[in-house]
Amino acid sequence: MEHRTEEPVYRTPLRYRLCPKCARAVPISSPEHYCINDGSWLLEACPLCSAPIFSPYACYCASCGEALRAPDRQEDAMNSG
Ligand SMILES: [Zn+2]
Numbered sequence: 001m002e003h004r005t006e007e008p009v010y011r012t013p014l015r016y017r018l019c020p021k022c023a024r025a026v027p028i029s030s031p032e033h034y035c036i037n038d039g040s041w042l043l044e045a046c047p048l049c050s051a052p053i054f055s056p057y058a059c060y061c062a063s064c065g066e067a068l069r070a071p072d073r074q075e076d077a078m079n080s081g
């Protein structure tokens with residue numbers, strides 16, 4: 001019985017979720033949806049053009065250049081009164 005299992009290997013690039021706050025990255029297959037560091041909602045794709053994120057080190061969208069990481073605010077101390 002000749003049975004060949006020659007299937008073309010499709011390399012699906014691994015996608016990631018990114019924390020917009022601390023830039024933490026988790027694989028898209030991870031059950032994490034919120035950053036375990038700061039509780040931020042993890043970006044699954046570019047908020048502007050919804051291009052998927054293929055690099056765990058991405059700081060900007062590869063498709064449109066949108067910043068994936070929210071600009072760091074310096075201590076915004078609110079003193080009223
Ligand atoms: Zn975070």
Ligand SMILES: [Zn+2]
Binds near residue numbers: 061063064065
């Ligand atoms: Zn984009």
